[in-house]
Amino acid sequence: MQNYQLIIFDWDGTLMDSVARIVSSLQGAARASSLEAPAYDVAKQVIGLSLPKAMQTLFPEEKHLHDELMGQYKLHYRELDTTQTPLFDHAVELLTGLKAAQKLLAVATGKGRSGLQRVWQQSDTGHYFHASRCADESLSKPHPDMLQSLLAELDIAPGQALMVGDTSFDLEMAQFAGVDSVGVTHGVHTSEILAQYQPKAIVNSLPELAQLLLPA
Template identity: 35%
Template structure:
């Protein structure tokens, strides 16, 4: 009897690639376009992982829907403009070792890969194209089609698309939203400490593990799969 397929789903921003230059610039322009004071960088990075409308609502409590939507559009315009030149690859570099993990897992016959991100489909496609990751992910779930994290819809859709069972699935992310989403979907969860949420905030979401580097992430996956 063959071993069951394993599904590994990654968050994108703060987990695979460091997009904070994109995010901070776009959010700054969104707030300036609305004539609002720009939040501190830590506050902006703290909402990474949420879908964009929800992120704006966290940063501007009580904002009117029309004003929120205008800021969302300003953010998207800024993000698109940043990718209009030739610097997109440099602006969102991989964290050390993360590309190597993706490539290694993509080469394993019993592993399927996925993305679950608060970005739009267009934003994901830009990052995937910039880093030449086309064809590596069997399922890609974005904010265009699902409620914001930590609702489990993205991961439930990933299971349905791949035919995998949650018992053999792992969610990897850098925010408490990722971990809460993974737990709600019945996934094992691994938090990475190099992203946008502090370790204590990650710990409060109760992941199965918190890892500090790519080597530690691969070791933890091997342990989950009984390879060690």
């Protein structure tokens, strides 16, 4: 698996341990809008979708509140929620190794552009990536728009790219785009769910991923 030219990463739940903060911010947004907060496992399942699609999924009967809910979510995530969002262990070592191996790196994320820029600045990782696509400038996962756009920008054939993600949305998006994938289990979805989308491998940690993608 060391021959791919382009490695595309999801962000939340794949490189950054932000699942708990996303869930608690979704719950906080619901309470602020006088709605019952979704259970942790229910809210967790929408991570990876664009924010409008996430709200449609969680609150299908409350269309009139979707704009308010999205505003409250952003407020909670950026300012009110104090849940920590560290990079997963060995994320920097993995990115450094891939860059040294002269791989092209990209991000395809359910975050908005401003959110991705903020966490890149906070984690000092933006310089690793040659391109990125965010939810507010693409069709939501699992539509292949993000991957197709990245492939076109970087002039890479689908067979030379690999998508790494922690959700069914990531792996299904890769299937639709004709791109191979690897599932990681330290984020949202279990190995049983990820396996349904025929990834080339499923790993439990970023060091396991490094063993697949980098020479010993």
